[in-house]
Amino acid sequence: MTELVEAPPRSGNKRARILRAATDVFAQVGYFNARVSQVAKAAGVADGTIYLYFQNKEDLLITIFREHAQSYLVSLEGELSGVTGWGERIRCAIRHHLTTLGSDRALAVVSQVELRHTLKFMSLFSQAEVAEYLNILRHTVERGQAEGAFRASLHPQLVAKSIFGILDELVTSWILSEKEYDLAAQASHVADFVLHGLMA
Amino acid sequence: MTELVEAPPRSGNKRARILRAATDVFAQVGYFNARVSQVAKAAGVADGTIYLYFQNKEDLLITIFREHAQSYLVSLEGELSGVTGWGERIRCAIRHHLTTLGSDRALAVVSQVELRHTLKFMSLFSQAEVAEYLNILRHTVERGQAEGAFRASLHPQLVAKSIFGILDELVTSWILSEKEYDLAAQASHVADFVLHGLMA
Amino acid sequence: MTELVEAPPRSGNKRARILRAATDVFAQVGYFNARVSQVAKAAGVADGTIYLYFQNKEDLLITIFREHAQSYLVSLEGELSGVTGWGERIRCAIRHHLTTLGSDRALAVVSQVELRHTLKFMSLFSQAEVAEYLNILRHTVERGQAEGAFRASLHPQLVAKSIFGILDELVTSWILSEKEYDLAAQASHVADFVLHGLMA
Amino acid sequence: MTELVEAPPRSGNKRARILRAATDVFAQVGYFNARVSQVAKAAGVADGTIYLYFQNKEDLLITIFREHAQSYLVSLEGELSGVTGWGERIRCAIRHHLTTLGSDRALAVVSQVELRHTLKFMSLFSQAEVAEYLNILRHTVERGQAEGAFRASLHPQLVAKSIFGILDELVTSWILSEKEYDLAAQASHVADFVLHGLMA
DNA sequence: GATGAATGAGGATTCATTCAT
């Protein structure tokens, strides 16, 4: 049984292996077309084992997002904490978004495409993790306005959504592109555009 | 044309009725959860009849988007043709986007949510209709730059994607919002932000 | 395997064919071991067709019983209406029970064995059809007592249950017997025993 | 973890605990709906432990019946041995049946309902324990007839089945009843009816 | 063109049983 470097690793944390396998399979064939048995095979576990760690197929999808979103928010706040200047913080957030998703295509596909299957699903995340992300952006805008760095006439929430929308679109566009390019490389250009729009 | 707003009309163009029913049903329960028989019932036709007008369930979804996207692009160009000033054209495009989707929630749901089921699906549209839309925006930016109205340092394609991303996010946000509000009312604020970012 | 007259008839009422097939298959392998596809095959229809006529597998079992129980009660009352003398009526009911079940072994197996899978199931029938059957017997006993034909000291409901219990056991015993014998032939002997117990 | 007086006892004979737990669980949710893990939990042992004492799930059900049936037959013969007069012996058997099952509802449910899942299952018991029970009753009837106490025209085996049928039905009826009543209290009434039918 | 009864392939999930510890 030549269990090579590739595929189904026999050891290690099963839960993590299943989650990674699910991310890859969902990204490749789509959530609805993905078979649970396919995920199991890719993770090197029996079909039933998946149900020891997750409630059902949907729970896999939700968990993938939840865990990444959480770690994303933590790392974002970590990065932001070391940055002074409101403009710089916006720039940092933009860079972080594009860098993170730009370094794991399967994860990006899952979050940009597979996660948006249903209104219900989108509501779910839009009210929790996404809302928190928007809050971080909005607060930054508000602080910048308070200090006179950003134009006071802008609606902070609308700006937050706009920034998120731009980043979201760039990631989607990157995923769909036939050419492979460095997503993070666009960060400074985006930041220029956004900050110019914000500046007093 | 006794095409009343409400439910299963008994007469009139079957194809259009099916398409409208599909839009409503898809928006309400989601494409994957929608049953062809449900669409048939909502359209007031027999299940089999749908297959006289459409190849299969997926064809319904594709057609909904295709037809609306085409009429959207036609109407957009119509509106733009009467506008002078590159900034005004951007403003007009923004207004048109938010006004159109803001006036048909079911259509908005379908295009923001249901259409994004699969990578394959998104590629399909991103390479055709969406690409054309981006082209219109990009050309406007390029022209504006050529005339010195917009900053030359910006990448036109990136700006186009950014504008699209912002609008896309605002529509999605509007769909998911529990409060009902006028989407089109945000047009001028968005335009201010975008144009300030563009202006030399 | 003599697949003669029996097996998959190609025409005729689908619902009835499915019901008959289900009775036979359930009797042969037991409800829990029976596969829906097996019933479909035996009925000469597609698996899915069964679900056009019945809600689910359990509904098949319930319906088999319901319909036979109803027709049984109707025919029993038909027979009883032509009989005078309370003792004769008891005799008639006994004969009818043993004759009816003794002429359709598969049906007998289903009602004696398969139908008693669960407390829930038994309650279901015991509160409806069986209760009505017991009522008929009890009323006969009561009338017989009122006319002085039967001993007044007996509890009518207990006698009704006793008669039912005797018949039920005889049917079960007949089903389980390795020897084939005429169930109805026991009617007069049973009646003698029962009536002797009843007589004043 | 404070395992108090209640539930899952930590000590004592595991085999007996498992058997008791199985009886209770089967009675409560039915054999087919019962999960082996549920029985294990109720018995306070690990799932796998059950397989150290029993071959499989079915073996649990068979063993429950086998052991109770054996102890039942032993106790019945014990009681009968002290009784003189054939009529009294019948009366004694009836009382013993209703008293025994009337004092352990879970056991009664298992023997009246859960044990009758399949033709195969019923055959199994009908040929062994039940047959032996019927033999005891039949011999009593035969002896009574030989001594002229019971009518000679009755078929002893049919009478034995009838008595069993009556008792069986009364137990079933008691189980299914929504009202709680003393099953054993019916013994004398049943005996009156039966003996009247038997008496010369 | 219209119908809608019939089809049958396809998959998530359960759970009895095993066996390494």
Added chain:
DNA sequence: AATGAATGAATCCTCATTCAT
């Protein structure tokens, strides 16, 4: 002896699509 994590076979039901009428 006891455990309980892991297994994977096994099946009911759904629903897009067809086609005889």
